[in-house]
Amino acid sequence: MNSRRKVLAGIIASIAMGAFATQATQPARAAEPLKANVIHWWTSGGESAAIRQFADAYNKAGGQWVDNAVAGADQARSTAINRIVGGDPPTAAQFNTSKQFHDLIDQGLLNNVDAVAAKENWNAIFPESILNSIKVNGHFYAAPVDIHMQDWFFYSKPAFQKAGIAGEPKTFDEFFGDLDKLKAAGVIPLALGGQAWQEKITFDAVLADVGGTDLYLKVYRDRDQNAVNSAAFKNVMTTFKRLHNYVDPGSPGRNWNDATALVISGKAGVQIMGDWAKGEFSAAKQVPGKDFGCFPGFGPKSPYMVAGDVFVFPKTDNAAAIKAQNLLATVMTSPEAQVAFSAKKGSIPIRPDVDQSSLDMCAKEGIAIMKDKSRQLPNPEMLIPPDVQGALTDVITNFWNKSQSVDDAQKAFASALKS
Template sequence: MTKALFGAAAMVALMAGPALAQEPLKLEVFHWWTSGGEAAAVQEFAKEFDAAGGQWVDTAIGGSGSTARPIGINRIIGGDPPGAMQFNTGTQIDELAAQGLLRNLDDVAAKEGWKEALPPAFYEAIVRDGHVMAAPVNNHGQNWLWYNKALLEKNGIAEPTTWDEFFAAADKLKAAGVIPVAVGGQPWQLNLMFNSILLGEGGKDLYMKVYKDLDPAAVTSPEFKKVAETFGKLRDYSDPGNANRDWNVATGMVISGKAGFQFMGDWAKGEFVLANQVAGKDFGCILGPGEKNFVMGGDVFIFPKLKDEQGTKAQDLLATVFMSKDAQVKFNAKKGSVPVRLDVDNSQLDACAKIGVEVLQDPAKQIPATDILASQDVVQSLQDVVGEYWATPTMTADEFVGKWNDTVAQAK
């Protein structure tokens, strides 16, 4: 009997030992990826993390980053931080980093060669006081124009490469009873559309003077005024229901053929993919119209300081997974973005992503997003100005220019 009990105890120990040794590294991940395409993409990271020995605990907040970020920030400040939290690439993490609430990822970044793998602007965007403070996960082109290929072909419209061609196409769609441009009338969406015009029509030099230098003379220039007039003209090609429309709803209008075009970052492509549409066949994509550049935005994850060692180990594992070549390809294929690493195999990317990757080969065309160039006070305030201009058809371009410069002066 003693031998039997000993044997049973040994068997229990053998069974329990590996289970205890293989207990997954659990980590709560806070993000706002809740649309169909986004949810499918984030599951790729979750699967990779779980396969590597982690346990992804998902906290997804519906809406946009402007809705979710305050919730997560309050948790961090209040002493109940998630293990990892999504931010947009750029200055949004400055305050938390300055308050010493975030872990640095220097060891992981050095071990995995992040500096060598990232575009210089993206590496600089995650460094504060010489320390790596976030893990980048994607490179989102913000200045894309998406269109329904069948709809354009039906109406005898070729892909527009200039703004004159675009408005001619929009007039044809309008005459055919189709909404030319699907617009989500939220300030951040409108600002993306405005910036697409600014870069395509005004060029890189004007864009950088306006956002990096905050140059009032650039804003009062005839070139900037023309950009404002072009943006205002787009009101006539939207529909009355655009106010506060979510971006993915607007994308759905293009997918269904209710609308012809949408100005939106390449996360919109995830919705096309989810609808089983193929880039270059069912939908088309243009960096522009006008000057062809790639506005580099994206997402990063910060890692708040945790009290338990297991949580810290889980953070290191997740940071490693985020930047692994395999996970980068799988996630970005569904997210619509391109891998943030420059050293991954891009051969399996779709037609639109290949356009983006080709443009990114020229460092002169790697244009930092506004979140990287300017403070959040400036960025948010200017988004509101753009939103007000869109919602107020009686506001002139000259009045808009004045409000822009006044806002910059107050936000500095």
């Protein structure tokens, strides 16, 4: 019996050794990629091409990008918030560079990326206006991915030529003169997507360029009632409404990229829009300086309204998810990914220490302007809470679309600013 046990024991040991040897000769199983479910609203042609730059960079860094595109900024933010509150948070979610996500911070619903910010020296690299949005109580709660300027003027070179316009306007009065020439030439003078947010950024362009930086900051930063009730602000309201004479009947409800398409085709002369519109020109193979022109306001000292996008990282205790969040923050803000993204998106990189040789003339002008801090102007959403921004947008869209007097609109704006 003992001999039989010894034989069995020997067989078992031999099998075990063989199994061990087989395992030892097999390659180690590759680590699972860090899966990241990312919610964003970039769905137009240029935007989709841009977000793929981040996705590709993340995948090459060892991650697995799971794209969750939701059409419309408001809808995408609502989807992200509902998932966060509902216990099924994405790895990351897009918000604007603003106060939009500060309530989530206050409620303890976001992870910080302090380790990435310290390693990459964000404090020294990023502009102050961006830092003020993403850094709260000493912690970094978002990764900024671009700098946009929301009131560039894009124009069709063929349309300007048809209307006999030789150069870019230097003042708002000259701009109105050019709009009249475009109208006389049978071209839609101003391509505007008649949606509330587009009407609001058009108004803000007028406020910054006609009212000037001081009035702009008194209104949005200081919420100064005397400034809103002033003759200077009334002039801003009057100038804004005057633009309504130059939009076409198809404007109401039009998407921004459809308005851009009118300029690309030469059916319209000008669009006032953020530099994300440049991504649509690029997707259409149009070249700035040849097929279309761009200028960021009037004159060499016109204010440059800083806007942009960030990704926030919902609260989780899952170690793999936290690693994915940190990898996303690192990759998205890296010099290489920043250049690749900006070239497709139309924005400028969030950091100045990049090789800008591959960027277009409009982007290079924006980078040069950002070096002059006196021209940097925070966009309204950096200065006022989302509920106040919403109330003011309602006032502006009501004034634009209805037969309301300037005095009544001015009073409504003052009242909404108090909310």
